[in-house]
Amino acid sequence: MASKSEEKIILAPVHFPKEILSRHLFETLETIFKRPVYIASPKLDLHPFFDPARDQYQSTAILKHFIKTTPRGESKICLLVKEDLFIPVLTFVFGEAHMYGQFAIVSSHRLREQFYMREENLKLLEQRLLKEIVHELGHTFGLVHCMDDRCVMHNSYTVEDTDHKNVYPCEVCFAKLDEVL
Numbered sequence: 001m002a003s004k005s006e007e008k009i010i011l012a013p014v015h016f017p018k019e020i021l022s023r024h025l026f027e028t029l030e031t032i033f034k035r036p037v038y039i040a041s042p043k044l045d046l047h048p049f050f051d052p053a054r055d056q057y058q059s060t061a062i063l064k065h066f067i068k069t070t071p072r073g074e075s076k077i078c079l080l081v082k083e084d085l086f087i088p089v090l091t092f093v094f095g096e097a098h099m100y101g102q103f104a105i106v107s108s109h110r111l112r113e114q115f116y117m118r119e120e121n122l123k124l125l126e127q128r129l130l131k132e133i134v135h136e137l138g139h140t141f142g143l144v145h146c147m148d149d150r151c152v153m154h155n156s157y158t159v160e161d162t163d164h165k166n167v168y169p170c171e172v173c174f175a176k177l178d179e180v181l
């Protein structure tokens with residue numbers, strides 16, 4: 001059995017601007033998930049996952065490949081990419097995660113104000129990124145989508161949905177999370 005001390009969260013940026021990952025972001029993740037947060041830079045070539053017809057990257061395939069090439073452990077690992085991600089049934093995804101799994105992925109592509117032809121706003125980008133990371137990691141701890149549109153586990157279809165929700169889970173989701181932490 002792995003000891004509790006081996007349970008950590010690893011943020012794994014892939015060609016991703018690390019300066020967005022502020023101390024505030026790390027501290028908030030540590031507060032919510034009650035374990036230390038580290039950063040690691042995996043060697044991951046995203047080119048094989050590019051779909052030229054859609055001009056986007058296949059989210060599920062990236063996760064699958066990453067799982068195959070990463071040793072299993074107790075840590076939750078969240079890949080951070082700047083590429084636009086999709087799954088076949090949806091126009092795009094902000095991220096994806098394995099329910100009760102170890103792995104998640106989040107893209108900053110559609111979290112940037114520039115994507116919407118607005119002026120760059122790094123503070124807002126960090127806030128959105130934090131929410132999407134909490135959301136996807138929440139899935140890895142078994143949290144499902146929440147009806148409360150202020151809860152971080154509410155599903156975002158647009159960046160406005162993301163802006164509307166809190167960084168923290170609602171009381172109900174927090175209680176569920178508490179049971180597994």
Ligand SMILES: [Zn+2]
Pocket residue numbers: 135139145155
């Ligand atoms: Zn979700």
Ligand SMILES: [Zn+2]
Pocket residue numbers: 146147148151152153154169170171172173174
């Ligand atoms: Zn909730």
